[in-house]
Amino acid sequence: MSAAAIEIDGLTIGYRLPRRQEKQIASDLTLSVGEGQFTVLLGPNGAGKSTLLRTVCGLQEPLAGRVLLGGKDLAEISARERARLLGVVLTERVDTWGLTVWDLVSLGRAPHTRWSGRLADDDEAAVVKALSETDTRDFAGRKVSELSDGEKQRVLVARALAQEPSVLVLDEVTAFLDLARRVEIMQLLKSLAHASGKALLLTTHDLDLALRTADRLWMIDRQGQVHQGCPEDLVLTGTLAEVFRHEGLDYDPASGRFELHLPEGERVSVVGSGVAAIWTQHALERLGFQVHRDGDGVTDAFATIEVDEGPSWRLRCSNTESAHSTLEDLTHELERQTGR
Amino acid sequence: MSESVLSERSPSPTTLAPESLKPGGVGALPWGLMVGSVALVFLLELAVGVVLIPLRDVFSILVGLDGAVDRWHRIVLDFRLPRALTALTAGASLGVCGLLLQTTFRNPLADPWFFGLVYSARLGVALFVVVSGSFGGTVLASLGLLSNLGLAIAAGLGALAMTSVLLALAPRVGAVTLLLSGLMLGQAANGLVSVVMHFTSEAQSRAFTQWSDGTFVHVGFSQWGVLVSIVALAFACSVMLTKSLNVLLLGENYARTLGLAVERTRRVIVAVAAVLAGAVTAFCGPVAFLGILAPHLARIFFRSADHRVLLPASALLGAALAALADLIVHLPWSRHFLHLNAMLGLVGGPTVVLLLLRGYGSRESSS
Numbered sequence: 001m002s003a004a005a006i007e008i009d010g011l012t013i014g015y016r017l018p019r020r021q022e023k024q025i026a027s028d029l030t031l032s033v034g035e036g037q038f039t040v041l042l043g044p045n046g047a048g049k050s051t052l053l054r055t056v057c058g059l060q061e062p063l064a065g066r067v068l069l070g071g072k073d074l075a076e077i078s079a080r081e082r083a084r085l086l087g088v089v090l091t092e093r094v095d096t097w098g099l100t101v102w103d104l105v106s107l108g109r110a111p112h113t114r115w116s117g118r119l120a121d122d123d124e125a126a127v128v129k130a131l132s133e134t135d136t137r138d139f140a141g142r143k144v145s146e147l148s149d150g151e152k153q154r155v156l157v158a159r160a161l162a163q164e165p166s167v168l169v170l171d172e173v174t175a176f177l178d179l180a181r182r183v184e185i186m187q188l189l190k191s192l193a194h195a196s197g198k199a200l201l202l203t204t205h206d207l208d209l210a211l212r213t214a215d216r217l218w219m220i221d222r223q224g225q226v227h228q229g230c231p232e233d234l235v236l237t238g239t240l241a242e243v244f245r246h247e248g249l250d251y252d253p254a255s256g257r258f259e260l261h262l263p264e265g266e267r268v269s270v271v272g273s274g275v276a277a278i279w280t281q282h283a284l285e286r287l288g289f290q291v292h293r294d295g296d297g298v299t300d301a302f303a304t305i306e307v308d309e310g311p312s313w314r315l316r317c318s319n320t321e322s323a324h325s326t327l328e329d330l331t332h333e334l335e336r337q338t339g340r
Numbered sequence: 341m342s343e344s345v346l347s348e349r350s351p352s353p354t355t356l357a358p359e360s361l362k363p364g365g366v367g368a369l370p371w372g373l374m375v376g377s378v379a380l381v382f383l384l385e386l387a388v389g390v391v392l393i394p395l396r397d398v399f400s401i402l403v404g405l406d407g408a409v410d411r412w413h414r415i416v417l418d419f420r421l422p423r424a425l426t427a428l429t430a431g432a433s434l435g436v437c438g439l440l441l442q443t444t445f446r447n448p449l450a451d452p453w454f455f456g457l458v459y460s461a462r463l464g465v466a467l468f469v470v471v472s473g474s475f476g477g478t479v480l481a482s483l484g485l486l487s488n489l490g491l492a493i494a495a496g497l498g499a500l501a502m503t504s505v506l507l508a509l510a511p512r513v514g515a516v517t518l519l520l521s522g523l524m525l526g527q528a529a530n531g532l533v534s535v536v537m538h539f540t541s542e543a544q545s546r547a548f549t550q551w552s553d554g555t556f557v558h559v560g561f562s563q564w565g566v567l568v569s570i571v572a573l574a575f576a577c578s579v580m581l582t583k584s585l586n587v588l589l590l591g592e593n594y595a596r597t598l599g600l601a602v603e604r605t606r607r608v609i610v611a612v613a614a615v616l617a618g619a620v621t622a623f624c625g626p627v628a629f630l631g632i633l634a635p636h637l638a639r640i641f642f643r644s645a646d647h648r649v650l651l652p653a654s655a656l657l658g659a660a661l662a663a664l665a666d667l668i669v670h671l672p673w674s675r676h677f678l679h680l681n682a683m684l685g686l687v688g689g690p691t692v693v694l695l696l697l698r699g700y701g702s703r704e705s706s707s
Contacts, residue, residue, distance in 0.1 A: 057597060079599040079600070080599035082599065083598050095589075096645070098643070099589060108598070110600070111598055115583060116582060117587075124362070
């Protein structure tokens with residue numbers, strides 16, 4: 001186990017209200033992120049992901065407990081020293097007033113430069129390195145406002161990297177990005193963590209992607225409990241399924257997929273193999289049928305569907321039989337038969 | 341560094357020359373043009389008026405050579421020179437003031453006149469005149485330099501009061517609401533000025549109404565000396581704040597994660613802006629639009645958002661605009677009805693509408 005870059009020790013997060021009242025979101029948390037670890041914070045909306053992240057960044061005061069970065073207590077170091085330890089990418093839009101990519105990334109050097117903000121040689125080298133690591137070198141001269149969302153997000157990561165922090169914290173880093181860009185940025189961040197030894201902590205709404213890329217997960221539930229562990233362990237212990245059950249999502253450990261809670265539908269038996277059979281099952285499950293594959297020995301199925309390569313389908317239902325050339329056609333007929 | 345190193349993708353990024361990625365800085369040519377046009381407008385200010393004086397003679401008068409018509413010496417040195425110097429100083433001051441406000445409030449429409457700083461500064465001056473007047477009408481006149489300084493300080497405090505109100509308001513409202521609030525509070529302050537004037541002697545109020553409209557005419561050398569000292573001091577402070585201003589472009593939260601004490605820095609910046617607006621208003625009255633025009637023209641002209649460029653550029657453009665507007669007012673018109681603010685409004689009004697139409701007003705005023 002590598003040394004802890006982020007240590008959370010007896011931390012209580014939440015808000016101070018007027019008249020000495022407090023709204024606690026999670027209490028007595030003890031968590032850690034090791035050097036070079038890519039950790040993803042997951043949890044349902046409103047469970048307190050952002051509050052925890054903001055507290056780790058020092059943007060919000062903890063109600064109790066400590067956050068240590070590289071062994072240093074966040075509450076006891078200066079803002080400038082904190083900025084040298086911790087780089088942040090936030091969800092808020094950056095209104096760039098015509099800043100170029102180079103200018104924006106250079107601002108990451110602010111905790112290192114002297115009063116005028118002039119970049120010394122090593123500052124410029126750090127900016128170039130950050131641009132290279134995020135593959136944004138090619139548009140260093142462009143205006144930030146002209147970039148696509150994916151490019152802009154990478155530039156913001158570059159800005160945080162230019163700070164040369166040992167810890168990088170990113171909030172909702174995949175928001176507003178299409179699937180390809182989401183995968184791209186998660187891969188980028190993961191390889192950054194592994195190559196540079198920086199500790200990365202980020203939140204995302206993309207559960208699937210998080211499970212596939214994270215070294216470790218922090219899972220916060222509605223009760224303010226945070227569970228940590230490697231993704232596979234959290235799946236096997238049922239923690240993942242438990243946290244999201246209340247959100248109307250069922251996690252199926254066998255398929256590795258989240259399923260929506262749907263009313264239990266009629267049983268349908270699918271006979272056949274190959275890709276066509278898999279997607280037939282997909283279509284039926286999407287419509288809420290309970291699907292049994294051939295050989296299950298189901299005798300009380302409402303209907304039986306034979307899948308042929310081609311593909312084509314034969315639907316046998318109590319005493320009728322019909323042939324279909326598309327799944328849409330098949331499912332329409334099936335729904336008509338069930339009287340939906 | 342050689343071309344070959346740059347063209348291949350080196351595995352070690354630190355060996356790359358930053359110069360290949362860094363956008364070229366602002367060249368000498370735009371700066372030269374800018375300084376040149378300021379100098380040109382300044383000389384025209386000295387040469388042009390009801391009496392036209394050849395530039396050659398303006399030069400010889402300035403460097404103290406004989407040869408020019410005697411009467412011209414007085415016109416250039418006693419009338420036009422202090423007016424031109426005041427125009428340059430006030431313009432530069434308001435340009436920088438506008439830039440500071442725009443960045444601090446993250447509001448591209450911020451301007452000392454729109455934000456009511458100019459009128460709250462006038463209120464400060466009015467109160468100062470009344471209070472010092474109550475110690476005997478001659479106090480102001482006899483104090484000389486001290487009274488000029490007092491005027492500027494009172495105006496600065498007045499402007500500071502307004503910026504404090506707006507700073508408290510800014511996180512809660514949008515850009516346009518803030519702008520309108522400043523505008524309306526400014527009008528309220530202007531109304532209070534009239535109320536305060538009610539308690540002054542006739543002579544005092546006459547002196548006061550003399551600059552109810554902005555003008556650079558009534559500023560003598562001694563007053564200009566006070567003005568330029570205050571403005572120079574405030575410029576020095578602005579230069580010290582360059583890095584903070586750049587970091588503030590990213591918004592409050594990012595600025596904080598970069599180690600900036602955001603609240604304190606904002607208070608310092610608006611205090612400097614209040615001093616700049618106050619000093620100009622104390623001596624020149626309410627001058628409009630320069631604070632919004634100069635920084636935007638600077639951004640367009642230099643295509644930069646970096647305050648190391650924008651600060652001097654806003655100062656130079658503000659100076660040039662102020663002097664140009666003043667020059668047009670003092671052209672040998674057959675009838676004299678042009679006012680400084682009218683000239684500035686001709687350009688400034690449409691510019692603000694253009695900014696609004698381009699969607700600047702819909703941005704968040706504060707992150």
